[in-house]
Amino acid sequence: MGQFTPTPHDPDARGHFGPWGGRFVPEALIAAVDELAAEYDKARIDPDFVNEFQRLLKDFAGRPSLLTEAPKFAEHAGTRVFLKREDLNHTGSHKINNVLGQALLTKRMGKKRVIAETGAGQHGVATATACALLGLDCVVYMGEVDTERQALNVARMRLLGAEVIPVKSGSRTLKDAINEALRDWVANVDETHYLLGTAAGPHPFPLLVRDFHRIIGIEARAQILEKAGRLPDAVVACVGGGSNAIGIFHGFIDDLDVRLVGVEPGGSGLDSGSHGATLTAGTPGSLHGAMSYVMQDEDGQITEAHSISAGLDYPGVGPEHSHLKDIGRAEYFPVTDAEAMEAFALLSRTEGIIPAIESSHALAGALKLGPSLGPDGLLVVNLSGRGDKDMDTAVKYFGLADGGQA
Amino acid sequence: MSLSDVFSAARAESRAALVGYLPAGFPTVEGSKNHLRSMIESGCDLVEVGLPFSDPVMDGPTIQAAAEQALSAGFRVRDVFDVVASVADAGGRAVVMTYWNPVLRYGVDAFARDLAAAGGLGIITPDLVPDEAGDWMAASEAHGLDRIFLVAPSSTNDRIEMTANASSGFLYATAVMGVTGARDVVSSAAPELVARVREHTSIPVGVGLGVRSGAQAAEIAGFADGVIVGSAFVSAVAEGDGAVRALAADLAKGVRSAAATV
Numbered sequence: 102m103g104q105f106t107p108t109p110h111d112p113d114a115r116g117h118f119g120p121w122g123g124r125f126v127p128e129a130l131i132a133a134v135d136e137l138a139a140e141y142d143k144a145r146i147d148p149d150f151v152n153e154f155q156r157l158l159k160d161f162a163g164r165p166s167l168l169t170e171a172p173k174f175a176e177h178a179g180t181r182v183f184l185k186r187e188d189l190n191h192t193g194s195h196k197i198n199n200v201l202g203q204a205l206l207t208k209r210m211g212k213k214r215v216i217a218e219t220g221a222g223q224h225g226v227a228t229a230t231a232c233a234l235l236g237l238d239c240v241v242y243m244g245e246v247d248t249e250r251q252a253l254n255v256a257r258m259r260l261l262g263a264e265v266i267p268v269k270s271g272s273r274t275l276k277d278a279i280n281e282a283l284r285d286w287v288a289n290v291d292e293t294h295y296l297l298g299t300a301a302g303p304h305p306f307p308l309l310v311r312d313f314h315r316i317i318g319i320e321a322r323a324q325i326l327e328k329a330g331r332l333p334d335a336v337v338a339c340v341g342g343g344s345n346a347i348g349i350f351h352g353f354i355d356d357l358d359v360r361l362v363g364v365e366p367g368g369s370g371l372d373s374g375s376h377g378a379t380l381t382a383g384t385p386g387s388l389h390g391a392m393s394y395v396m397q398d399e400d401g402q403i404t405e406a407h408s409i410s411a412g413l414d415y416p417g418v419g420p421e422h423s424h425l426k427d428i429g430r431a432e433y434f435p436v437t438d439a440e441a442m443e444a445f446a447l448l449s450r451t452e453g454i455i456p457a458i459e460s461s462h463a464l465a466g467a468l469k470l471g472p473s474l475g476p477d478g479l480l481v482v483n484l485s486g487r488g489d490k491d492m493d494t495a496v497k498y499f500g501l502a503d504g505g506q507a
Numbered sequence: 508m509s510l511s512d513v514f515s516a517a518r519a520e521s522r523a524a525l526v527g528y529l530p531a532g533f534p535t536v537e538g539s540k541n542h543l544r545s546m547i548e549s550g551c552d553l554v555e556v557g558l559p560f561s562d563p564v565m566d567g568p569t570i571q572a573a574a575e576q577a578l579s580a581g582f583r584v585r586d587v588f589d590v591v592a593s594v595a596d597a598g599g600r601a602v603v604m605t606y607w608n609p610v611l612r613y614g615v616d617a618f619a620r621d622l623a624a625a626g627g628l629g630i631i632t633p634d635l636v637p638d639e640a641g642d643w644m645a646a647s648e649a650h651g652l653d654r655i656f657l658v659a660p661s662s663t664n665d666r667i668e669m670t671a672n673a674s675s676g677f678l679y680a681t682a683v684m685g686v687t688g689a690r691d692v693v694s695s696a697a698p699e700l701v702a703r704v705r706e707h708t709s710i711p712v713g714v715g716l717g718v719r720s721g722a723q724a725a726e727i728a729g730f731a732d733g734v735i736v737g738s739a740f741v742s743a744v745a746e747g748d749g750a751v752r753a754l755a756a757d758l759a760k761g762v763r764s765a766a767a768t769v
Contacts, residue, residue, distance in 0.1 A: 115638060123639050125607055127565050129659035129684055131636060131666065270571055276562060283564040288685035290661065387608045387634075388562065400584040401612030402561040 116304020178471030194486030221411035222254025224298030299342025303390030318352020341413035364466030366408035367435030377406030446507035457486035510676030528737035530557035532582030550759025567688030595626025629653030671708035690717030724761030
C-alpha cells in the first residue's frame with residue numbers, strides 16, 4: 102500500500118472523523134480549503150506528483166530513515182526496543198515529510214508565497230528549507246516568547262531566506278502564532294498557501310498532513326518485520342498536535358494486535374494544571390478550524406498549555422487522534438517534564454543518541470510500558486527528532502554548564 | 508420587533524440600517540452596557556454585542572485588545588446575557604457576535620435559550636459556516652432566533668446561495684478579504700459582492716469590515732441594506748462616551764445621506 106492510497110480511516114467528504122474534524126473557519130477561507138482539498142485529491146493519484154515527492158524524500162530528506170535497535174536503553178524498559186530514526190532526516194525531524202509535500206502542492210496551485218506557524222522552530226526551519234529548495238517566498242509566524250527561547254532557530258530560518266515575524270498578541274506562543282497565520286491567510290489567500298505544521302486545522306489539513314507522514318509507518322512496519330521477524334506489541338509516539346504519531350500509527354492501524362500508544366506532555370503533572378495533555382484531560386471544542394479535544398476553561402476560553410518541550414506545548418490536538426481515542430484504537434497517557442528529561446538523558450548516555458525533548462516523551466512512555474510487556478515484548482518508538490535544538494533547555498535543567506551530569 | 512422589522516423600518520425611510528458593534532465587558536460589563544445604550548440613542552438601529560474570546564482569528568488588533576482587556580477584567584460568558592438584556596430593556600435591538608467555541612461549551616441549545624430569554628434577536632457566527640451548523644439550526648428554530656452567517660468576496664455563487672438560504676434576519680457580507688479593523692477606503696470588492704448576493708436572495712445584506720466614517724457609511728448605504736461598524740466604536744470608547752455618541756451620530760447621518768438603491 103502506498104502512502105497516498107485512500108484508507109477505510111479517511112474522513113468523510115467534509116473532513117469528519119466520526120464527530121471530530123470538519124471546518125470551523127471563516128467563510129472567507131472556505132474557497133482556499135476547497136481548492137487545497139481538490140488539488141490534493143488530484144495530486145495523490147498523479148504519478149508525477151507522487152514520484153517527485155518520493156524523489157525529494159529520498160534525495161533531499163535522506164529517506165528511508167533507519168530503524169535502530171536500542172538494547173542498552175531497553176534494559177531500563179524491560180522489553181525489546183527499536184527506534185524509528187526520524188531524527189536523521191534533513192533538518193532533524195519528521196517535519197520535513199509534510200513540508201516537502203505541501204510545498205509541492207503550493208507550486209501545483211500556482212501560489213508563490215508560503216506562510217507557516219512555529220513553536221520550537223522545527224516546523225519553521227523545515228518550511229523555510231522547503232521554500233528555499235523550491236523557490237517560494239516564506240513568512241513564519243512565531244510567538245514572541247518562543248523567538249526568545251529559540252533564537253538559534255530564528256537565525257536558521259532567516260539564513261534560509263524566510264521572514265520571521267514575532268507574534269505579540271495573546272499568550273505570545275504557538276497558538277497565537279497560528280491565529281496570526283490564519284489572519285494573514287484570510288487577507289492574502291489568493292497568492293498564499295498556509296503550510297500548517299501538524300495534523301490539525303480545517304479539512305483537508307488533518308488528512309494530507311497525515312498522508313505525507315504515513316511514510317514513517319510504512320517504512321517502520323517493513324523494517325521491524327525484517328529485523329525482528331514480527332510486528333511489535335506497541336508503537337509509541339509523542340503527541341502534541343500529533344503529526345509524527347498519526348504518521349507512524351497508520352502503518353499499523355489495520356494490525357489490530359499492535360497497540361497504538363500516544364504519549365502526551367504532562368508538564369508538572371496533571372494535578373498541577375500546568376500541562377498539555379489535551380487528549381487525557383481536555384474536553385471537546387473547536388480550535389483553529391476543527392472539532393477536537395481542546396484545553397479550555399468552563400467558558401470555552403482556550404487555556405495555555407505548558408510543557409518543557411516547546412513542540413508539544415499546544416492546547417489542541419489533531420481530530421483523528423480524538424477519533425482514535427474514542428473508538429479505542431489508540432490509547433493516550435501523559436508523562437511529566439521530569440520523566441521526559443530522565444529519558445532524554447538515558448538515551449543519550451546508553452545509546453549515543455540525543456533525542457528531541459518531544460521524542461523523549463515517547464521514550465519515557467516506552468519506559469512505563471515496557472515492564473508490562475516483559476523481555477519477550479517488542480516496542481517501536483518514533484524518535485521524531487534530534488535534540489540539538491534542546492541543548493539550552495538541557496544545560497539549564499541539568500546544570501551542565503556548572504559541571505553537572507545528566 | 509424582529510431583525511427583519513429593523514431592516515424594513517430602515518427601508519421604509521429609504522435608507523440603510525446602522526449596525527454598531529462593541530464587545531460585552533469592554534471596558535467593563537457596566538461600561539459596555541452604557542456605551543451600547545449610547546450607540547442606540549445616537550442612531551444605531553441594531554447593536555452587535557461581541558463575546559470576548561481568547562483566540563479571535565477574524566479580528567484585527569483593535570478588537571483583539573478589547574477582548575483581552577475584557578477577559579482580564581474577569582468577563583464571563585453569562586455576562587453577555589446581562590448586557591443584551593440591558594440593551595433590550597432600553598428599547599434597543601441586539602444580536603450577539605461570537606466565535607463558536609464558547610457557545611459549544613455553554614451548550615448550543617442552552618445558549619440560544621438564554622439569549623432569547625434576555626431579549627436577544629440572533630447570533631452572528633464568524634467561524635461557523637452553515638455546513639457545520641446542524642445544532643445551531645435546530646436551536647435557533649426552537650428559540651426563535653435569527654442566524655446571521657457571513658459571505659466573503661471569495662465565496663462562490665453556490666456558497667452564497669446556500670449561505671443565504673441558511674441565514675435569517677440579514678446576511679453579513681465582509682467587504683474585504685481580511686480581519687476586522689478600520690480602513691481608509693471602502694473596498695471595491697464590497698459592491699461587487701453585494702451585487703452577487705442580490706442575484707441569489709432577497710434577504711437584507713449588511714456590509715462590514717473597515718468602516719469608520721459617515722462618508723464611508725454613506726458610500727456603503729448606496730448599495731447595501733445595513734452598514735456595520737465595529738473597530739471604530741471600540742477605538743471611540745478610549746476617548747469616552749461622548750466620542751461614542753458622536754461617532755454613532757456621524758454614521759447615522761451617513762446612512763441617511765446616501766441615494767438609496769433599495
